[in-house]
Amino acid sequence: MAAKSKTDHRPVAPALLRWYDKHARVLPWRSRPGEHADPYAVWLSEIMLQQTTVATVGKYFRDFMQRWPTVEQLAAAPIDDVMKRWAGLGYYSRARNLHACAVMVAHDYNGQFPDDEAALQKLPGIGPYTAAAITAIAFGKRATVIDGNVDRVVTRLFAIEMPLPLSKPEIRAQAETLTPDKRAGDFAQAMMDLGATICTPKSPSCNRCPLTEVCDAYAQGIADTLPRRAPKKPRPVRHGACFFVTRPDGAVLLRKRVAKGLLGGMMEVPTTPWLDAAAEDYSEFAPLKAKWKKRMGLVEHTFTHFHLILTVFVGAAGAKEAAKAGGVWTAQDELAGEALPSLMRKVVALAMPDEGPLFSKQSKK
Ligand code: SF4
Structure with missing residues (x-):
């Protein structure tokens, strides 16, 4: 259940979209604000970005798009070639699932990615996050996209003091209330950009943020202490x-x-x-x-x-x-x-x- 906040957060989406129109990061897989992106490029980039930074993914994304510009071409590639080009990106089950997913989309969906979250989640390697990202970013349909950046921004906007990962259900509930009906894809990317460039993990730049007036953590002076995290067990x-x-x-x-x-x-x-x-x-x-x-x-x-x-x-x-x-x-x-x-x-x-x-x-x- 979402905790109660006295702040009216309805201005978050319009303020953030205005900011995004001016400050969106230019990324190789991105369309311009207000335009829909190529579903194949969105899917490929989202799979590569799981557990991997934007800076690392750039050259791999360009290489894949150059070699296999369509989902049919990727589906037709030998799996060993895909694994070779993936080498260095890590989490190699992603590459196997990527290829299996391309084969399924090429053969069972006539080369067109489905445009709803439930159908996307039936494809190999596509979980709830990636399905929401493709639905919103590639098809412009309302879907709430939550990655690590969004976790942090929402935690601060609502001053959620419960530690991660226990706070995940509350973050989702609050994020749902923020997601606009229109431009859901731009909104998702705007949240990610804000988290990556301004509402950063350490020392958030609140003085440059378009959301200070609706941010509970900022109002309470606790932004840089959030999100809290349950202590990690030492790695074996x-x-x-x-x-x-x-x-x-x-x-x-x-x-x-x-x-x-x-x-x-x-x-x-x-x-x-x-x-x-x-x-x-x-x-x-x-x-x-x-x-x-x-x-x-x-x-x-x-x-x-x-x-x-x-x-x-x-x-x-x-x-x-x-x-x-x-x-x-x-x-x-x-x-x-x-x-x-x-x-x-x-x-x-x-x-x-x-x-x-x-x-x-x-x-x-
Ligand atoms: S005001 Fe500060 S803490 Fe709040 S969303 Fe903006 S950058 Fe993050």
């Missing part, structure tokens, strides 16, 4: 090792991870299971017989639910031994174009310190 730490092995022609052994689960379907430098404690000896997991040398330093990577620390071993395999190994031997100058997630790019960087970061090479492909 897991440990493992990777085996970076070359054969006589310099090719490197990679393996494809199983399709389901973390980094599913992506390529990897052969790795051990990730364990709750560091092992004394990882040799039983080595992909082949070789003289393994431990690299100085460790690879560390933080996933949503745990932190991972990897030891990296390097080795050289003879031709006979290499022929027996399962996996894919990949030329070193082709590593950058492989579907290697960021974690594995860090492993390669530690194993081949003179080669520089793989991401800069990938962009040339």
Whole structure:
């Protein structure tokens, strides 16, 4: 249930839309204020933006739109190509769902995204947030879009002191009351822009905000203390090792991870299971017989639910031994174009310190 506020928040939508008409961020997937965007571009950008910043998504979005300008072209692309172009964006189940969704829209919907939230949520990878965003932004229909920025802005407008995530139902109820019947897509993007540029997590710039007169947190002088958050549990730490092995022609052994689960379907430098404690000896997991040398330093990577620390071993395999190994031997100058997630790019960087970061090479492909 929405808490009672004495403030009349009806001026929020008109004031914010006036501000948006002047100050909307220019983003590659965006139409101009007042215009509807291409549903394919909105969907693609929204999937990429889940858990990922606007700054990171830009080049990936442009690359996908250039390679696959329509949903039919994306549907026709081999999944391995999609995974390769997604490498580095993280949360790889998104890429598999992206492709599955493109196939479904191309085949079952004649290449047209449905324009209502319920139908959109039946498509792979589209949850309530993305369905609302596509409905509002691409089709201009009323839908309440709530992302992290909107959580923060609404929490402050209504001075909601209950900590996140407990306050989510109240935030939704209050956000519903703010959403206008017209220009719902612009309103959603305006809320996101306000949260990203003015009502920022630390030190909000209230002196530049178009909503100060209707903001309860501002009136009470508590804006920068909101939203409150329930204390987080410490992230568990897991440990493992990777085996970076070359054969006589310099090719490197990679393996494809199983399709389901973390980094599913992506390529990897052969790795051990990730364990709750560091092992004394990882040799039983080595992909082949070789003289393994431990690299100085460790690879560390933080996933949503745990932190991972990897030891990296390097080795050289003879031709006979290499022929027996399962996996894919990949030329070193082709590593950058492989579907290697960021974690594995860090492993390669530690194993081949003179080669520089793989991401800069990938962009040339
Ligand atoms: S007045 Fe300050 S706290 Fe309130 S919405 Fe604007 S920037 Fe955020």
